[in-house]
Structure formats: structure tokens, C-alpha cells
Amino acid sequence: MQAGEGIIGIDISKDSFDMVLRSTRGEQHRVFTNDPKGYTALVAWAEKQPERVVHICLEATGSYWEGLSEYLYQGGYTVSVVNPFQVKRYADHLLNRNKTDKADASLIAEFCEKDRERLRAWKPYPPEIKVLRSMGRRLVELQDIKQQEQNRLKSGVSNPVVLESLQENLTHLEDQIKALMKKIKEHVEQHPDLREKQRLLTSIPGIGKLTAIKLIAEIGEIKDFASAPQLAAYAGLAPKQFRSGSSVHKQTRISKQGRTELRRCLYMPAVVASEHNPIVMDLKRRMLASGHAMMEVIVAAMKKLLHLVYGVLKSGKPFDPDYGKQFCFNS
Secondary structure, eight states: OOTTEEEEEEEEOSSEEEEEEEETTEEEEEEEESSHHHHHHHHHHHHHSSSEEEEEEEEOOTTTTHHHHHHHHHTTOOEEEEOHHHHHHHHHHHTOOOOSHHHHHHHHHHHHHHHGGGOOOOOOOOHHHHHHHHHHHHHHHHHHHHHHHHHHHTTTOOOHHHHHHHHHHHHHHHHHHHHHHHHHHHHHHTOHHHHHHHHHHTTSTTOOHHHHHHHHHHHOOGGGOSSHHHHHHHHTOOEEEEEETTTEEEEEEEOOOSOHHHHHHHHHHHHHHHHHOHHHHHHHHHHHHTTOOHHHHHHHHHHHHHHHHHHHHHHOOOOOHHHHGGGOOOO
8 A cells, every 4th residue: 555545444334334544644443324424424534534545345244335335336436345254364364353343444444455456346236136136135034024924823823813913914925925026027027137147047957036036136247256266255155164173073054254145045946956956966975975964065065056156147158067067166
């Protein structure tokens, strides 16, 4: 970083965000509200500083970062939205034990400065993708509520008033889900690019039309990812293992870093693919034969599917087991 330039790191939450401006003159810290008023205040403050802000970096925490990122992008700033796991790994490398919002913002700014050349500049999704994503996430919410109500219905409720309420709500939810799915289908039909992406993705055994729509919405533009491993890292698809000598060997879990929505829509397709997709079936056979736990197999299958997703979208060709192997890396 040259004299007269500054890099901003932002630690964001639902209601506010901490910002650290890092330059050759040191660091400055401010806190702003996570709303349009706070966005305007941040830019107004940054423009008064002697340093020219050359890069702004923040973590992909839930969806809290989206409004601010789009505002900064529209204002002409170079913005990078990074996987929290990347920053955590950098902090571990530094043996950084401070855990405050200010310290996190400072760490993100430092990470951005050190790795700036490799960070990809973020840009908003095209309008049709943003609409698809909002409808897709709403569909997931409705499906979750429906499942909760079904669980209550099966829990042994005997009060006729409660039973009637549950059944009425389930009927209403089913109507809403059907109506929303119809609108999603109509939206896809109106955009040839979305139709083509859906066609490519559904050529992969294990991925149905609805999963394809969710993947398109959550991935955005495939050209923004330089490789399949980069897309997998964006999703946070890395098994979290616990091993300590011979005495501790806990069950492998999915890392909670990265895009939850992307991982979630791959879980069941990975289970299906492990029984019907030749590439994933072979992976499952080899992993089970070498003693891997079933959860490790599922995580690896999710990652493998995402590699195949990258392959068909990047090449523009439907899935084929023979050339599909070139998009699969050791899991």
C-alpha cells in the first residue's frame, strides 16, 4: 500500500458495522448503523480523509453485507466480499486471539492489504438473478414453516382447536408454496439465460429443477469464480475433522463457514447423486472402502457436485461422465 492510500476493513452485523481505515499513517476506527443512513455516513467520512480509499473488504456474514456492498459498488469503490473462513485462517496464522468488532475489522483490513492482488472485486448480481434469489429464499422459508407445522401435527396434539388451526395453516402454506413455485417457473421462462442454466444443471444426475434454480440464484455469475475449488471455498464445503492422537476422533461435521444457502441446497442432491451419479457413486465407494464416515462422504459428494456444477456452467455443455471427470478434484 502506497502513501496516500487507504484500505477499509468492515466487520458487519445485523444492526451496525465496525470500520477500520488502514493506511501508512496507522488505523482509524468508526462504527456506523447498518442501514442507508449509515452507508451515507461512511462514504461521507471516507471522502473527508486525506487517504484515497483503494479497497474495501468485508466478510460474507449472512445477508447483512449485501446492502452496504451494493451501495459502495454504486459509489465507485472496489469492494471484496470474502469467506469468513479465509479471514479466520489468516488470524490463526497470526495467532491472533483478540475477538472484538474493532479487532475483527482491523484484521479484515490487514487481510485485504496482504492478499489484495488475489481478491476478486465484488459486483451485484444481475436483476433477474436478484429476483430469483429473493423468491428462492422465500420458498425455503415457507417450506421450513410447513415442515415445522407438520412436526407439530405429528407430535400428538389432540386439542381440536389446535388441530384445526394447524391444518388450516398447512393448507394456506401449501397454497402459498404452489403460487410461489409457479411465479419462479414463469420468471425462469422469461429469461433465456436462466432457462439454459437450468437445462445444464439438471443434466447432472442428482440435481432437479428446483435445486438448479436455487444454485443459479446463490452462485450468481459463474465467471466470477476462477476455478471449481474457488466456488467450493465460497460455499464453505470443507469437512471439519477432530483428531488428536489415538484417543480423540470425533465425528466429522460440515464447516459452518461460507454460504449456508448454497450448502443447504446441495445436501439432499448429494445423497441422491451418491446413488445415481456415476462420478459421485465412485467417490462414495472409494471413501467407504477407505474407512471414511458417512458424513465425510456426504460432504465430499456435495463438493464433487459443486465441481460438476462449475464444469457444466463454465463450459456450456451438459453433464457427461467422461468429460465430467476433468472438473473433479481429489476430495
